[in-house]
Amino acid sequence: EIVLTQSPGTLSLSPGKRATLSCRASQSVNGNYLAWYQQKPGQAPRLLIDGASTRATGIPDRVSGSGSGTDFTLTINSLEPEDFAVYFCQQYGSSPWTFGQGTTVEIK
Amino acid sequence: QVQLVESGGGLVKPGGSLRLSCEVSGFTFSDYYMSWIRQAPGKGLEWLSYISYTSTYTDYAESVKGRFTISRDNAKSSVYLQLSNLRADDTAVYYCARGSVYISGLFDFWGQGTLVTVSS
Numbered sequence: 001e002i003v004l005t006q007s008p009g010t011l012s013l014s015p016g017k018r019a020t021l022s023c024r025a026s027q028s029v030n031g032n033y034l035a036w037y038q039q040k041p042g043q044a045p046r047l048l049i050d051g052a053s054t055r056a057t058g059i060p061d062r063v064s065g066s067g068s069g070t071d072f073t074l075t076i077n078s079l080e081p082e083d084f085a086v087y088f089c090q091q092y093g094s095s096p097w098t099f100g101q102g103t104t105v106e107i108k
Numbered sequence: 109q110v111q112l113v114e115s116g117g118g119l120v121k122p123g124g125s126l127r128l129s130c131e132v133s134g135f136t137f138s139d140y141y142m143s144w145i146r147q148a149p150g151k152g153l154e155w156l157s158y159i160s161y162t163s164t165y166t167d168y169a170e171s172v173k174g175r176f177t178i179s180r181d182n183a184k185s186s187v188y189l190q191l192s193n194l195r196a197d198d199t200a201v202y203y204c205a206r207g208s209v210y211i212s213g214l215f216d217f218w219g220q221g222t223l224v225t226v227s228s
Contacts, residue, residue: 095213
């Protein structure tokens with residue numbers, strides 16, 4: 001099973017700043033099949049990025065994903081109020097599909 | 109628009125059983141793999157099970173294998189999860205999610221979840 005480790009656990013930033021979130025896999029992710037989801041309190045997760053770097057439908061271009069192999073990054077430029085949430089990475093290249101433990105982006 | 113609505117959660121005693129349902133609309137249900145994923149209170153996400161288009165293929169996480177059973181009814185646009193021999197650590201919000209048409213392990217739409225609480 002691939003273990004995904006996200007860092008930091010919590011990121012405290014002001015609106016307008018850049019958020020950089022990390023996701024490290026215990027072994028190489030097949031096909032770079034790495035997704036990022038956003039979750040707000042009381043809501044279901046929402047797909048942001050798939051294939052490590054492809055934005056899902058309706059996701060603004062201030063959100064971007066990068067990386068390959070075992071190291072992946074989610075970057076959110078110029079944080080908007082609606083960006084403060086929890087973010088999870090997920091690998092879907094190998095069964096069982098696994099998630100990271102999440103990074104909380106909170107308002108500083 | 110795409111909608112997934114879970115139901116069937118509730119309070120159950122350890123060792124008990126529960127059947128969760130997820131009814132979908134807004135897309136051709138039989139064209140998609142479906143999965144169940146859970147989130148324990150204050151914790152991360154855990155994929156539990158998937159089922160293929162016509163139920164030919166299923167798979168389970170080791171943590172629930174032998175206790176949970178996934179099924180679907182394409183005529184009713186619904187997917188189900190039968191939970192048995194429940195334990196306290198099964199307490200979680202249970203989500204159903206649609207697998208992307210390109211690859212089944214990518215979840216492009218999720219329901220709002222249903223809470224299962226296992227307690228005596």
